[in-house]
Amino acid sequence: MTVRYDAVVIGGGLLGGALSWMLAGEGASVLLLEKDQLNQHASGQNAGSLHFQLEYRMVENGWESARTAAAAMPLHLHAAEAWTRLGDELGESVGVVQRGGFMLAETAEQVAVLERKVGLEQEWGLDVSLLDGDESRRVAPYLSDSVVAAAYCPLEGKAETRIAGPALVRGAVRRGAHVRTHTRVTALERDAGGWRVTARGPEGELHVHATTVMIAAGVWTTEVGEIAGAQLPTIPLALMMSVTAPTAPFIDHLVQHAGTKLSLKQTKEGTVLIGGGWPAALGRRAGAPDLEVRPRLLAESIVGNARAAIGVVPGTARLPVVRSWAGTTTITPDQLPLVGRCRGARDVRGHRGSAFTLGPSFARALCDLAAGRAPQVDLRPYAPDRFGVMA
Numbered sequence: 001m002t003v004r005y006d007a008v009v010i011g012g013g014l015l016g017g018a019l020s021w022m023l024a025g026e027g028a029s030v031l032l033l034e035k036d037q038l039n040q041h042a043s044g045q046n047a048g049s050l051h052f053q054l055e056y057r058m059v060e061n062g063w064e065s066a067r068t069a070a071a072a073m074p075l076h077l078h079a080a081e082a083w084t085r086l087g088d089e090l091g092e093s094v095g096v097v098q099r100g101g102f103m104l105a106e107t108a109e110q111v112a113v114l115e116r117k118v119g120l121e122q123e124w125g126l127d128v129s130l131l132d133g134d135e136s137r138r139v140a141p142y143l144s145d146s147v148v149a150a151a152y153c154p155l156e157g158k159a160e161t162r163i164a165g166p167a168l169v170r171g172a173v174r175r176g177a178h179v180r181t182h183t184r185v186t187a188l189e190r191d192a193g194g195w196r197v198t199a200r201g202p203e204g205e206l207h208v209h210a211t212t213v214m215i216a217a218g219v220w221t222t223e224v225g226e227i228a229g230a231q232l233p234t235i236p237l238a239l240m241m242s243v244t245a246p247t248a249p250f251i252d253h254l255v256q257h258a259g260t261k262l263s264l265k266q267t268k269e270g271t272v273l274i275g276g277g278w279p280a281a282l283g284r285r286a287g288a289p290d291l292e293v294r295p296r297l298l299a300e301s302i303v304g305n306a307r308a309a310i311g312v313v314p315g316t317a318r319l320p321v322v323r324s325w326a327g328t329t330t331i332t333p334d335q336l337p338l339v340g341r342c343r344g345a346r347d348v349r350g351h352r353g354s355a356f357t358l359g360p361s362f363a364r365a366l367c368d369l370a371a372g373r374a375p376q377v378d379l380r381p382y383a384p385d386r387f388g389v390m391a
């Protein structure tokens with residue numbers, strides 16, 4: 001028997017949760033399908049940074065790639081507001097704290113990067129300013145004397161990765177959405193009225209007809225794109241994080257660095273979360289990345305990440321690291337999101353490396369498209385078919 005829904009959402013991470021909640025809020029009948037558990041993958045493993053400045057990985061490869069990455073700024077501006085409102089709109093907290101974020105410089109070369117970066121971000125309308133070392137330490141006394149400048153964005157902060165995704169799914173269920181976990185989408189076929197979706201779950205094969213299919217499959221986006229006949233190139237990246245023992249509150253902000261991989265923040269429990277893109281080793285099978293296994297931690301990354309943290313926030317040196325872990329995320333070849341409709345189909349989707357920060361913006365834009373409205377943000381630079389078209 002085939003069941004009918006207005007929308008099938010593939011993937012129960014932050015993006016799938018946000019999409020389901022928003023679509024159900026527009027009166028659509030929604031089925032969320034998740035092959036594992038909700039929030040089990042990147043959305044539940046990440047650093048929870050809400051970063052609206054360009055990240056280190058966007059400025060480390062030179063000015064041209066920074067300029068290209070900056071084309072995602074309209075989504076960042078939208079996300080900054082969306083996260084502020086999210087808890088109230090949802091009716092439960094998602095742990096958002098926006099007390100500002102720093103990107104630090106310790107050398108003249110890094111100061112030059114920050115100057116150009118801040119100028120570019122200001123052109124796009126981001127509230128960001130350049131402080132010297134003393135000004136930075138007045139706002140953030142925990143910073144080391146080695147900091148000679150910082151780009152400061154008052155909108156930046158953090159959200160709780162363990163609760164944000166599940167809270168969105170709960171919100172979707174309150175609005176009438178249906179959710180099936182341990183149910184993997186295995187086939188997507190187009191017909192005149194939309195899509196025939198086949199999925200395999202604990203009760204066997206499920207057949208669904210949906211007017212719209214939303215792909216929110218994270219690192220499996222390319223794989224799900226293939227079963228839909230769409231080329232959606234993504235590059236898997238295995239990353240690691242560490243968390244320290246708790247201590248009294250001393251870090252109010254999100255801290256990043258212009259010259260090395262670093263993100264750092266203190267949680268409400270007092271632990272310090274340290275990440276920023278240090279690599280882990282992707283699992284491999286027959287020479288190809290195996291996305292089903294947890295990546296392996298690398299000792300040199302744990303040490304390098306801790307050293308970067310201690311260098312700019314010396315107070316972290318006395319805190320023992322109690323746990324390190326690895327997860328897998330994706331970026332696209334041009335580091336811009338894939339958000340929009342795949343040509344020739346009512347199939348809309350979105351994904352890229354910072355899809356936690358940008359998840360609410362992706363979801364809003366995709367819901368607008370599904371409802372036939374013009375999205376608030378011009379999606380043309382993020383068109384999924386810029387790398388290829390539907391087969």
Ligand SMILES: Cc1cc2nc3c(=O)[nH]c(=O)nc-3n(C[C@H](O)[C@H](O)[C@H](O)COP(=O)(O)OP(=O)(O)OC[C@H]3O[C@@H](n4cnc5c(N)ncnc54)[C@H](O)[C@@H]3O)c2cc1C
Nearest residue numbers: 011013014015035042043046047049185218327355356357
């Ligand atoms: C260590 C680490 C730190 C990070 N730090 C940050 C950060 O600080 N800030 C930030 O903005 N971003 C960060 N990221 C990136 C961020 O976590 C991801 O971009 C984001 O969580 C992606 O959300 P998603 O919902 O698109 O994907 P996911 O959370 O990966 O969810 C996708 C879901 O789709 C399901 N799925 C896949 N295929 C199928 C199928 N065929 N059928 C059914 N279900 C399927 C998967 O099981 C998965 O649960 C980090 C990532 C990592 C790994």
